[in-house]
Amino acid sequence: MRSALVFLAFAAFAAAVPVPEEQAAFEYPRYIEFPDGDGVPHTVDLQEEVDHHLLEEIERNPANNLYLLFTRRNPRNSQTLVINDRNSVLNSNFNPNHPTVVIAHGWLSNQNTDLNPVIRDAYLNKGETNVIVLDWRRLALSGYVKATNGVPAVGRGLGQFLRFVHQTTGAAFNSMHLVGFSLGAHLVGNAGRELGGAVARVTGLDPAGPLWNFNKDSLGPNDAVYVEAIHTDGGYTVGGLGIGTAIANADFFPNGGISQPACLTNICNHNRAWELFAATVSHNHLIGQECSSNVQITLNNCRGQSLHMGNDNLRKWGSGKYRLDTARRYPF
Template sequence: MKIVLFSLLLAALAANAAWAVPLSDFPEQEYSRFVQYTDENGLQKTIDLEEEVDEDLLDSLDSYIDRCVLFTRENPSEGQNLEMNNVESILSSNFDPNAPTVVVVHGWLGNQDSGMNTQVREAFLSKGPANVIAVDWRSLAVSGYVTATRGVPEAGRQLGRFLAFLNKVANAPYEKMHLVGFSLGAHLVGNAGRELGGKVARVTGLDPTGLLWNLNSNRISRNDGQYVEGIHTDGGLSASLGIGYAIGDADFFPNGGNSQPGCLTNFCNHNRAWRFFASTITHDHLVGRQCSNYLQVTLGTCRGQNLNMGNSDLNKTGSGLYRMRTRRFYPY
């Protein structure tokens, strides 16, 4: 049975109306051993949080990153493979160092053609010139959840080293890089940014997964980029898939951050993060209101300054907790 720590949280609320609970004191949600998960094709998978790590698989993979595929306005649908330590693969491609570089990373069970990668890529390319690099790490991502989790930090470091290579051979500036990851991919891009010393302009975590990650030191954090943003859509206490508290400089909690209009399942809530984000790239229309504490986030009583959620602004700044309301259907 899932253990939901309502009593402890209510005690914290009673003791501190601001709910300013330090992360070290925030209780990690406890899950039952088996968690149900639905993939993009509607197939239900069972996550066994106590399964053994497949060390043989991890040892057999030459790299945890299968490929990095470049899409630009010159090749919006047919990607070009960019290879680590292969200078020619970079120089012969359509990569433009003068354009922003957006790195998009799917989650567990995904691949470079996942809906998240496709919609975010199309949104950025419709906005203006960009180097959109879809990262495919399917060989690890399709393994058991615990095994994939074990490999994510190293996959992130490998991605970071690839971006350092891109910076060296193509003069791709870190201040024009935006790393975007969904679910497990959010922690992967966090580790990539950390490998680069937090130099990249932006890191966006789209409903970073909470399963085995709430208090994991390798999770995405505010030091992974110059500006780190979290978008939380399934961070509730009961059967949630995402982390329900701040992980970055600015953290957005659409509709309170745990139940989204038009959704009846946690998986639907979870996926709303990348759907919202893709929409903001095109429309830049979802505006959060700053909250003083988590209680205001929950009750929807935030009265602070405004900050747009998501979008493609490489020079974006901001800090704090934000909530906004969305609609049920695109553009939300």
């Protein structure tokens, strides 16, 4: 727990300190505290041994992923779509004429983790959408280091599944939006990469930081036509649970990207990313101002062009780093 206490003690200090542009990303200690899907912290050894047999099995079999479809015809009871099983798709409520949104959870999480129904309902309450919840618990319930090592394979499996859906139904890649939280952010990046960056959008919700700062498999700007990252628990002078540096086409840093209003813990800051995103799908009300430097982000004096954060616009485009301030409670 000592690492978690260090995070908390310095979060407010870090938010107020200007950051040199050339400063390297934070180097995490060996032991950190990282939350599960219910917000319970777990001690992680970033140098733990990896079970390569499980990783090889995950690599061989993308069917380990569970794809659960929700539409306005079945908003609460999912239909299971199975890769390479055409009937599972053709006999479902999947409509290729509607946008498709995929939601990927993070570590120690599953289909029932809070972000899935919150984001699902935001979309289905707004309009006709194929919402696919990806449950990758087969790997996500293993150790953090093991899960990190397996994320690229799970992402490639998701990409292969979406190619199968495209070939089966004709659903266009430019009608697809992949949304991932924490480790799931890097997962959907790899899915987009598997499809050659053809999907309309990839959104990373506070992409996980530990073991990802210099990782070639992390979320990147070429993973979709438009890639966006929302950073809520990063940090330049102290490590957060998320990456604190720009990694996408457009990177948003709500409230500076380190600590969030009404949050006293890294876990709260981290989860705020998916809460903010869901709110923008419903209201499209949070607008960032482009920043020319990290110092501007920290000092909150960005004066560049405006860009809406999040939302469900499949034709959205933007680039650069953006700062915005939010309220303490929904819809923020």
